[in-house]
Amino acid sequence: MAEVDINLNTLSDKLKTTKVSTRHYKTTRATSDQEKRRKVSLANQRCKRSDLFDLRRQIEPLLKIEHEYTLMWSEWFQDVPQDFDTLWRMIICPNGKRSLIIAKSGVTKVYSRKGVLVNTFQSGLPGGNRSCYSGVTVLDAIFCRDQRTYFLLDIMTWNGHTLIECETEFRFYFLRAKLEETMELTELSSTNQFIFTLLMNYPCQQDTLCAIMSHSVPYGIDGLLFYHLQGHYTPGETPLVLWMTPNMSPDSIG
Numbered sequence: 001m002a003e004v005d006i007n008l009n010t011l012s013d014k015l016k017t018t019k020v021s022t023r024h025y026k027t028t029r030a031t032s033d034q035e036k037r038r039k040v041s042l043a044n045q046r047c048k049r050s051d052l053f054d055l056r057r058q059i060e061p062l063l064k065i066e067h068e069y070t071l072m073w074s075e076w077f078q079d080v081p082q083d084f085d086t087l088w089r090m091i092i093c094p095n096g097k098r099s100l101i102i103a104k105s106g107v108t109k110v111y112s113r114k115g116v117l118v119n120t121f122q123s124g125l126p127g128g129n130r131s132c133y134s135g136v137t138v139l140d141a142i143f144c145r146d147q148r149t150y151f152l153l154d155i156m157t158w159n160g161h162t163l164i165e166c167e168t169e170f171r172f173y174f175l176r177a178k179l180e181e182t183m184e185l186t187e188l189s190s191t192n193q194f195i196f197t198l199l200m201n202y203p204c205q206q207d208t209l210c211a212i213m214s215h216s217v218p219y220g221i222d223g224l225l226f227y228h229l230q231g232h233y234t235p236g237e238t239p240l241v242l243w244m245t246p247n248m249s250p251d252s253i254g
Contacts, residue, residue: 034078037239038228045165045232069138069156070235071100071113074225074243081242087229089172089201090209094151094219096144103128103137110143110150124184124192126159131191135159139175140233142199144219148188149195152179153225156233168240169229172201201227221246 081088099118100111103125110119122128127135140154155175156164163171176198179185185196202212204226223245231240 034075034239035082038081041234041238041240042228042230045230069100069102070115071098071140072154072234072241073113073237074241075237075239077224077226077242077244077248081228083228084226085203085205088204089168089227089229090204090212091153091199091201091225091227092212092217093153093199093222093225094142094144094217095222096142096151099141099143099150101125101137101139101141101150103135106130106133121193122191123194123196124182124189125196129191139196141196142222147195147219149197151197151199151219153199154227154233164233166232167229168227168231168233171233172227223248 097118098113100113100115101123102109102111103123104127106127106129108121108123108125108128109117110121112118122130124132125137125139126132127137137158138156139150139152140156141150141152143150152175154168155171155178156162158174158178163174166174179196179198184192188195202208223243226242226244228240231238234240
């Protein structure tokens, strides 16, 4: 059991009052710019100005992806969102490899975050094995080799039903419901050669985060992902998903 080395009880106040060192982050944009881009991203969703095909066309030539799906990438946690305690959820992420899982035509294929095919096997996902040939299922996950487990972050498609333009809150609910209906995914078998398990998401209220951080989890911690509940599954980088590593705890900020 690994303790989470990130104390979020004082995180919000600390980030609001401390000048954050840019050495921790992917970009050096001003922190206020991230909040503005969040608002623009949400406005674009509501106005239907976001064209997912154009986004894929821009990204895929660089990544040489062999399919139509692209992972959604986070930005570094630069500032505390204005609606952090009401419209955000946190996921504690295990150490592992970010993976794009595509179950289709009786086989399950896994691609790296750069679009490289890294594994092919039989799974209990709809479309993912020879006895369940029809349908397409596409999931966003983290693979932990030692546990032979794909820890599921998010969902794009389940059995042919596309959820890319659904809000995060619904995607999380839908994925949890489907996994509860498909219990064979939690056990190894000839038709399910790896375990699939859902990563829990938690509200970002201060007392809730404090309680969560006082407990341990059954895997090594890579960091924390924060999802805006109204965000769509957007190919490429988005300010509606934020990433924080253990060395970004309050004691190491600034």
